[in-house]
Amino acid sequence: MNCHRVQSLLSAYLDQELSPEEWRLIRTHIYHCPACAKNYEDLSSIKNHLGNLEPPTPQVDLVGQFLFHHFHGDSSFPTNSLVWGKRLAFSAACVFLFLLTAFYLFPVEQGYPMVASQEASPFSINPSTSYQLVSEHTGNANLFLEEDEDKEGKMEEWEYYFLPDAERPLSGFPVSR
Amino acid sequence: MLHTEILSLVRPAPDTLEEFEKLVKTYEKSFYHFAYRLTGNHDDAQDLTQEGLLKAYRAFHRFKTGTAFDRWVYQIIYRLFIDQYRKKRRRPFVASLDESPPHLDQEKTKEVPDFSKLPEDFALRQELGETIQKALLRLPEEFRAAVILCDVQGFSYEEISNILQCSLGTVRSRIHRGRRQLREYLQPYLSVERRKN
Numbered sequence: 001m002n003c004h005r006v007q008s009l010l011s012a013y014l015d016q017e018l019s020p021e022e023w024r025l026i027r028t029h030i031y032h033c034p035a036c037a038k039n040y041e042d043l044s045s046i047k048n049h050l051g052n053l054e055p056p057t058p059q060v061d062l063v064g065q066f067l068f069h070h071f072h073g074d075s076s077f078p079t080n081s082l083v084w085g086k087r088l089a090f091s092a093a094c095v096f097l098f099l100l101t102a103f104y105l106f107p108v109e110q111g112y113p114m115v116a117s118q119e120a121s122p123f124s125i126n127p128s129t130s131y132q133l134v135s136e137h138t139g140n141a142n143l144f145l146e147e148d149e150d151k152e153g154k155m156e157e158w159e160y161y162f163l164p165d166a167e168r169p170l171s172g173f174p175v176s177r
Numbered sequence: 178m179l180h181t182e183i184l185s186l187v188r189p190a191p192d193t194l195e196e197f198e199k200l201v202k203t204y205e206k207s208f209y210h211f212a213y214r215l216t217g218n219h220d221d222a223q224d225l226t227q228e229g230l231l232k233a234y235r236a237f238h239r240f241k242t243g244t245a246f247d248r249w250v251y252q253i254i255y256r257l258f259i260d261q262y263r264k265k266r267r268r269p270f271v272a273s274l275d276e277s278p279p280h281l282d283q284e285k286t287k288e289v290p291d292f293s294k295l296p297e298d299f300a301l302r303q304e305l306g307e308t309i310q311k312a313l314l315r316l317p318e319e320f321r322a323a324v325i326l327c328d329v330q331g332f333s334y335e336e337i338s339n340i341l342q343c344s345l346g347t348v349r350s351r352i353h354r355g356r357r358q359l360r361e362y363l364q365p366y367l368s369v370e371r372r373k374n
Contacts, residue, residue: 011353015327017334042360042367049309049363050328055210059219062226063198063205 001025006036014043197234204247207330211251214325215258217314225261229254251330251340255322305366312362320355327352 006029012018013026030037201208208229213222233240233250240249313321319341326332326340338348360367 008353011356012334012349015334015352017349039360041371043356045367045370046356046359046363047328049305050324051331053214053306053309053329055206056213056219056222058206058209058223058226060223062209062223063201063230065227 001029003029003033003036006030006033007039010036010040010043014040014047193237197237200246201230201233201250204250207247208250208254211325211330212254212258214310214313214329215255215318215322217310225254225258229257232257248332248336248340251326252342255340258322259318308363308366309359312359315362316355316358320351320358323348323351324355324359 006026009018009022009026013023016023018026030040209222209226212225212229213219216222216225229250232253236253240246313325316324322341323337326337327334332340334345334348334352337352338345341348341351343351
């Protein structure tokens with residue numbers, strides 16, 4: 001057995017964790033090899049020092065405190081399901097607050113839903129739409145596009161005559177149905 | 178192994194708490210000693226021990242009948258330590274190198290009969306206790322746990338392989354490499370000792 005092999009087994013030899021055959025071989029080698037003997041002495045010294053370290057004394061009554069807090073004082077310590085339930089409730093509250101804030105900061109306009117969602121295109125004018133009827137009567141398309149604040153919400157007499165209630169245009173914007 | 182005994186425990190019953198309390202009180206000091214050598218300070222050792230005991234109690238119904246209670250709790254404490262160590266490694270602790278850590282102030286070696294009565298011998302031994310703990314803290318956590326379980330707690334290789342959940346060969350290698358690194362760190366003290374002998 002060479003020195004390299006012996007040194008790798010020195011700790012196991014020291015702890016008596018080798019087979020009787022290996023133990024005998026290493027003991028013979030150490031007896032004849034000063035370098036391995038020195039290593040063995042060092043490892044043995046370290047083992048002795050570690051074994052002689054005084055156990056530290058806990059600064060508090062460890063078990064008493066643990067038992068009091070976790071069992072006697074508070075017998076229903078939180079389980080996993082309870083912890084996750086709390087987290088879930090907190091997340092739900094956060095989402096609710098976010099939605100509430102978003103609703104108040106950006107309220108939904110109820111007045112003109114179709115005006116905002118549709119674009120006017122001069123190429124998509126249908127002769128039967130209200131746009132055509134209005135522009136034919138006035139003879140000036142630009143007038144239709146300009147919003148008259150005074151007349152907002154009011155209808156001309158001819159509009160009542162020509163248009164059914166459902167077809168009345170919104171002021172200032174063409175509406176395609 | 179003196180402090181390892183095979184215990185037959187029943188499944189959770191009304192007296193589970195008393196059974197657990199009795200077992201914990203038997204091994205309390207050993208658990209704390211193990212945690213202290215792993216962490217190197219009292220605060221972390223207390224936290225680690227209490228957390229380990231709490232986990233052990235919660236999993237007490239899974240404790241296998243006919244296995245050793247202390248080895249089972251050592252295993253829990255070791256796993257907790259590894260988890261915490263990995264978390265701490267992501268947030269490195271910054272400390273001054275000039276002043277000694279406060280947790281090492283109380284450190285001292287066990288008193289042994291000394292016929293020389295030389296004050297320098299006494300001082301050397303006291304200093305050695307601190308130095309050994311510092312050297313232990315410099316070891317990688319796997320080596321540290323294996324060396325502590327073997328040399329401080331006195332477990333056999335087979336018991337250590339059960340606690341650390343690794344093979345016998347791995348245990349043998351970790352202990353040997355751990356001791357070799359300790360020898361390098363403690364070389365000045367070992368040289369002095371050798372000269373005296």
